[in-house]
Amino acid sequence: MLDFIGQALIYVVPFLLVLTLVVTIHELGHFWVARAFGVKVDRFSIGFGKGVLSRTDKHGIEWRLGWIPLGGYVKFSGDADPSSVPDSRGLEAMREEIAAHDGQGAEKDYFHFKPVWQRALIVAAGPFANFVLAVTIFTLLFSLIGAEIRPPRIVNVVPDSAAAEAGFQPGDLILRVNGRAVEDDVAVQRMVTLSAGDPLDFVVRRGEQDVALTATPRRVETQNPIAGPVRMGVLGVEMRPMPGEATHMRYPPHEAVWQGMKETWSVLETTVTYLGRIVTGRESGDQLSGPLGIAKASGALTNAAADVEASNGIRLANVLLTLISFAAILSIGIGFLNLLPIPVLDGGHLLFYGYEAVARRPLAANIQEMGYRVGLVLLVGLMLFATWNDLRKLSLFQFLGGLSS
Template sequence: MIEFLADNTATVVAFLVGLTIVVFVHEMGHFWVARRNGVRVEVFSIGFGPELFGFNDRHGTRWKFAAVPLGGYVKMFGDEDASSKPDAEAAEEMSDEDKAVAFPFKSLGQKAAIVFAGPAANFIFAVIVYAFVFMSFGQPATPPVIGSVVSGSAAAEAGIQAGDRILAIDGEPIERYEEVQAVALLVDGTPLDIRFERGGIERTITVTPTRLETIDDQGTVRDGYTLGVNPPYPTLIHTISPDSPAERAGLEPEDRIVAAQGVPVQVFADFREVLEGFDPAQGPLRLTIERGDQRFERTLDPVIETYDENGPTESVARIGVTFSLGDRTHIAYGPFEAAWRGVGETVRVVEHTFTALGQMIAGDRGTEDLGGPIRIAQFFGQAAEAGVVTFLLSIALLSVNLGLINLFPIPVLDGGHLLMYGIEAVMGRPLGEAAQEISFRIGLAVVLGLMVFATWNDIVQLVGG
């Protein structure tokens, strides 16, 4: 962990900036609605633990940054324990004036609104960020054309070919390859009707995804269903890492790899397939490079990285380059269209998150996608490196997920409080203090257990890589 922090300062900074923004938005939702309902807010904290610095506003709220920047909280007057209800002695000592500004003495509807405001703020913020990006920079759009098909995959068995243009999946129109990727990420064993165009002729076939263990570009071993199609990204080098095998071999940005080990490669997936089968015992990697109107050969020794996530050891060869996204463009929209698409993107993230969780519970998807702070930090580091647009989209994605997670009906989370208020509305009285205490202890255990599990996933990936 210490080595990770030392070697990834920019990644950690990007993570803390992104997390601080979405936590601030979440807590500001609670704060704003609490103040509108006459609740006195005592503390607005970004982070936990000892205060690093802060100030008091004219209403008496202490705004501060704390030492552990992995979250935040708003402390409201009278909110002294896990059940948001003061003990009998504290209630007796409160004056009518104090009760008027104390959170526990507000109506059930007011308390529910204050609690729900945090997740709601995250969703609204995500819509705004998506809309801003789609209006100012444009929505990423890659032609929905199949770059390559994995041999023996569900798509290959069904007759999908490289160059096919996807028109619709299960009746839903497809305009961008990014939409194909979104579907592919969440497939299970359910057959899909795919309408596509080949040679000017439209066809429809049924593809039944098959289960397969794969390794993604970050080295994470994934176990789940797949279609077996790859995007039309070319083998055009975009960036080269310093002191990498590619740099030592004299490769340059804008070079195009046209063959590897004597095998022609047209898209990135073709090249990745060669790398997956590379054996250093058989000698260096042989590449045919096209630079302008020149074509020449280069040999290099890839870095071999191994991964073992409680399963067979897998090896991945890396040469230290990233590839161009080819014909990807950005479609800019007007304010209303951008806002509508921002809403749609937020809803899509929510739907996909629920689908993925359901698949994990059903056993149709591995749990390796459950990442903790290290994985999120890596995600933000890569997003920041990719540019401002990707970083903004990553912040919006995290904001949606933070809002959604907080709505889970687990005591200690906002959703748990809302569940308690719902029970109180039905019963006409709150649960007894003992029942509330037990439920909050169980909820805390569940949350801590999930955090430990997600962090363990992070550590396994980090050590494996």
């Protein structure tokens, strides 16, 4: 029983810490830009539910620590709920209510009466803050820890694989994939993983010559120690740098920022590519993960980082670095998710503001309400699908079947 509780804590606590950090930064993005434009704010909360700790500052903003550590939120004055975007009639009623309570002209401090471009920037600031967090984390890692660059040197070709059919040979050094220069094996693996069934054009250095090859990665199910069983594109090669080829680089601050931006873009590009392949039917979507999958991944990463043979101090540092890196990747995912043009999410608000900017009036309230209902259904459906994937990977159904037999 104690072992079960200990394992549960290892999986749950890191996930909650990372999620709370990422969501808090997201909400701070909204908050800082809103305050810069003079928007009146009622509350900023870390966590949900009843407040465990609470303090009200000189601006009348309540800073609250909720007892449910699943992120946080910022509540602007006049917001009935997170999806409240009134139409012209609703705005007029709100204006009269504010004037009766605070006096004429007081509505200028309320979010809904700010110019549409300011509201759009406030909404976009949340996802933008997530991307900034990721760039900042990657920048610190590249400058303080550095990165190992492993040239994509092929040391083995699996017989009867896609690589063997294409003519790859041991000793080949991959220079470009689909016209894009690659410097390390990670970049090659990312492109191959998301290209099952799609021909890829390679240029390899073989001796003194550059040789052009075309290979089509095959979809193969493999066991990932972090994500569990995954189906991905496989080329059929083993890559390992020759002695002296691998280098470890710690970047100066200005180069580390650039590398951090490149890494953030690479993760974002991979996410967009995968979702695009789902939409076009080239991927099944079975790799989408929900809260259970993310918690499992954070726990597995924590266990892996803690299992290194080193002193307790080094093991603790390794765990912290691993969770910080995981926070950067999760932050990119949350930032991207919130930019999707789905009502209820930030992207849905931006969609409505785009209409308002063109039509010079807010979208009708009944259409907005319908949009939010559809958006909520889509979002819940996506979460249920991701949770189904998580449960399947956790082998829960086989476990329950075994209990009933």
